[in-house]
Amino acid sequence: MPYHKKLIRMLLLPALLVLLSTGFAVISIYRNGSFAARTSLVSTGTSVSTGASQAGAEKSNTVSIPKSLIPEGHILFIENCSSCHTNTGEGSYRGPNLVGLGAATVDFWVSTGRMPLSQPGIEAVQKPSRLTRQQTLAIVAYVTSLGKGGPPIPKVNLKHANVSEGQTLFALNCASCHTITGSGDALSNRSFSSSLHIASPTQIAEALRIGPGNMPRFGPRTLNHKEVEDIAAYVTRFIQHPNNAGGVGLGGVGPVAEGFIALLIGLGGLMLVSFWIGDRQEKEESRDGH
Amino acid sequence: MDTKENGENINAVSKAGNLSAGNNSHNLANHTCEGCGRSDLAEQERRRLRALEVVAQLSVIGALLCFIGVGVTYWVGGQNQFLGGFLAAGLALLGIGVIVIGKYFMPQGPFVEQRHEISSTVQQKQLFEEALVERGGSAFKRRKFLGVLMGASATMFGITFAFPWIRSLGPLPGKTLFQTWWRPGSRVVTVHGRPVKVDDLEVGGILTVFPEGHAGSSMSQTILIRAASLPITTRKGRETWSPHGYLGFSKICTHAGCPVGLYEEQSQQLLCPCHQSIFDVLDGAVPVFGPAPRPLPQLPLGVDEEGYLRARSDFLEPVGPGFWERTTA
Numbered sequence: 001m002p003y004h005k006k007l008i009r010m011l012l013l014p015a016l017l018v019l020l021s022t023g024f025a026v027i028s029i030y031r032n033g034s035f036a037a038r039t040s041l042v043s044t045g046t047s048v049s050t051g052a053s054q055a056g057a058e059k060s061n062t063v064s065i066p067k068s069l070i071p072e073g074h075i076l077f078i079e080n081c082s083s084c085h086t087n088t089g090e091g092s093y094r095g096p097n098l099v100g101l102g103a104a105t106v107d108f109w110v111s112t113g114r115m116p117l118s119q120p121g122i123e124a125v126q127k128p129s130r131l132t133r134q135q136t137l138a139i140v141a142y143v144t145s146l147g148k149g150g151p152p153i154p155k156v157n158l159k160h161a162n163v164s165e166g167q168t169l170f171a172l173n174c175a176s177c178h179t180i181t182g183s184g185d186a187l188s189n190r191s192f193s194s195s196l197h198i199a200s201p202t203q204i205a206e207a208l209r210i211g212p213g214n215m216p217r218f219g220p221r222t223l224n225h226k227e228v229e230d231i232a233a234y235v236t237r238f239i240q241h242p243n244n245a246g247g248v249g250l251g252g253v254g255p256v257a258e259g260f261i262a263l264l265i266g267l268g269g270l271m272l273v274s275f276w277i278g279d280r281q282e283k284e285e286s287r288d289g290h
Numbered sequence: 291m292d293t294k295e296n297g298e299n300i301n302a303v304s305k306a307g308n309l310s311a312g313n314n315s316h317n318l319a320n321h322t323c324e325g326c327g328r329s330d331l332a333e334q335e336r337r338r339l340r341a342l343e344v345v346a347q348l349s350v351i352g353a354l355l356c357f358i359g360v361g362v363t364y365w366v367g368g369q370n371q372f373l374g375g376f377l378a379a380g381l382a383l384l385g386i387g388v389i390v391i392g393k394y395f396m397p398q399g400p401f402v403e404q405r406h407e408i409s410s411t412v413q414q415k416q417l418f419e420e421a422l423v424e425r426g427g428s429a430f431k432r433r434k435f436l437g438v439l440m441g442a443s444a445t446m447f448g449i450t451f452a453f454p455w456i457r458s459l460g461p462l463p464g465k466t467l468f469q470t471w472w473r474p475g476s477r478v479v480t481v482h483g484r485p486v487k488v489d490d491l492e493v494g495g496i497l498t499v500f501p502e503g504h505a506g507s508s509m510s511q512t513i514l515i516r517a518a519s520l521p522i523t524t525r526k527g528r529e530t531w532s533p534h535g536y537l538g539f540s541k542i543c544t545h546a547g548c549p550v551g552l553y554e555e556q557s558q559q560l561l562c563p564c565h566q567s568i569f570d571v572l573d574g575a576v577p578v579f580g581p582a583p584r585p586l587p588q589l590p591l592g593v594d595e596e597g598y599l600r601a602r603s604d605f606l607e608p609v610g611p612g613f614w615e616r617t618t619a
Contacts, residue, residue, distance in 0.1 A: 011345075013382055013386070017375070017378045017379050017382055018375060018379050020375075021371055021372070021374055021375025021376075021378060021379070022371075022375060024371045024374075024375070025369065025371030025372055025375060172481065172498065176549070176551035176552050176563065177551075177552050185563075187552060187554055187561055188554065188557070188559060188561050188566065188568050188579065189557065191554065191556075191557075211494050211495070211555055213555075213556060214554040214555055214556045214557065215555065216494055216495055216496040216515075216553050216555050217492045217493070217494040217495045217555070218492075218495060219490075219491065219492035219495055221487075221489065221490040221491070221492075222490060222491055222492070222495055222497060245370055246370065247370065247371050273385075277389055277393075
């Protein structure tokens with residue numbers, strides 16, 4: 001019976017809609033539900049990473065690195081860094097001088113996986129670090145033992161951070177380049193601002209203090225330690241776990257992705273429906289014709 | 291028993307026939323002519339219509355339930371996806387119901403409705419003209435005062451509405467296009483109104499600043515860059531404008547007025563996010579790429595005895611995009 005087929009076809013559209021919206025609902029409920037769990041994971045992750053080197057740094061807001069790590073760091077430096085920065089860290093035509101750049105600089109570049117560099121280019125690309133946290137700190141210990149200077153690794157504690165204040169500061173200082181959703185964007189001359197979706201609180205604080213690459217530097221007199229913690233809290237709690245009212249954020253990259261979905265699914269769906277509404281006319285015409 | 295059932299069947303057929311007046315019955319007749327079994331076709335058509343009726347009923351009931359679902363979801367707290375899902379499904383089902391009824395149960399055309407003559411007859415026209423002259427013309431001839439009053443009220447209407455219309459054009463710009471709130475000796479403050487000291491920014495740091503007392507003023511917003519620790523001469527005649535390497539530039543792009551806030555420290559360039567104009571910071575923010583026609587105006591800066599940054603004067607040229615009254619290039 002062709003009517004049965006027609007019946008099924010007619011009910012297909014609402015069924016599809018119900019299915020789609022249920023899917024979106026499940027996704028968004030899952031995301032919102034796991035929000036609390038994830039933020040707690042983030043904060044425990046921070047306490048672990050700073051806990052490794054907590055000795056003697058209770059008073060100040062910086063992480064101190066035990067000198068006992070220097071020998072291990074020396075070996076790792078020769079293995080991973082010396083081909084460009086030379087054995088003494090003074091740099092060559094391949095890589096810049098590292099002496100006096102400070103602990104935060106070395107920790108940022110190594111812990112974000114930008115160093116060791118995989119290939120030369122306009123921007124050092126962020127990738128999973130090959131080194132463990134202790135190995136990274138060992139390299140930091142070795143490089144800082146070569147010469148004094150530069151900002152230390154900030155100790156970030158998000159327990160009392162103000163996410164709302166962080167948002168204000170982020171919008172004022174960071175959003176112009178990293179965009180308000182933190183997805184990063186193109187700059188001039190093939191350089192780009194990086195995505196903030198995989199940055200840890202410590203890395204955010206380090207980046208603010210050292211201004212890696214094209215990024216401006218935000219010293220303690222521009223943004224104090226509390227303000228840095230607020231920004232780190234906003235990025236890790238909100239930018240990395242956005243509350244997408246529509247269920248899916250589409251990467252937060254603006255009208256291109258959203259317009260694509262609207263045109264493909266929205267307009268495409270409407271076209272299918274209008275084909276269905278109009279299809280009887282055609283059949284009748286052909287039936288009358290023969 | 292048999293006859294009764296037959297009778298019911300016949301009733302149903304005629305009902306269906308009534309419902310599908312027009313094309314459907316026409317089709318039925320066509321098929322019969324082709325010599326197929328008459329009762330078979332009738333039975334088929336009857337079942338088809340009943341099925342469609344059920345579809346329409348189910349759709350509309352479904353839509354009703356979905357709209358109740360919208361209400362309930364809204365009442366219990368309004369989870370976005372459920373709200374949207376119910377609304378979409380409800381509207382889709384309602385649409386399907388309407389379409390099914392329209393396609394299968396409404397009489398199908400083509401229908402012809404004769405249109406009456408649009409123009410009036412000669413007689414009607416004459417009558418109208420007579421009436422107009424008699425009632426209107428004589429009224430104003432006899433009651434001149436009424437005509438004057440009428441004219442006065444219409445004029446008043448025009449005058450009264452001219453004011454909000456002119457007012458809606460906004461205030462006259464006056465001097466605001468040519469000058470900002472920066473004055474000789476204005477202290478440089480942050481958006482929160484905190485004065486900026488000479489060692490507040492590290493080399494490679496930036497800050498959006500305003501003249502004291504006008505924090506947040508959009509025309510006066512200035513991007514403060516510390517490009518070095520020593521004074522920089524960006525242009526001839528600007529030797530004293532950048533104490534301790536502090537450079538101040540208007541943050542309003544000279545192209546379309548966007549905030550030029552993207553400072554690239556390595557290449558010492560300012561990038562406008564709207565149309566990718568690039569300004570060379572060390573060369574007085576002269577545009578090196580993009581549609582911006584002029585350099586960003588530079589703010590002459592100085593340091594007082596207490597170490598606070600102060601403006602030496604206002605910008606020496608109008609900030610922001612060009613406008614008609616602008617005389618300097």
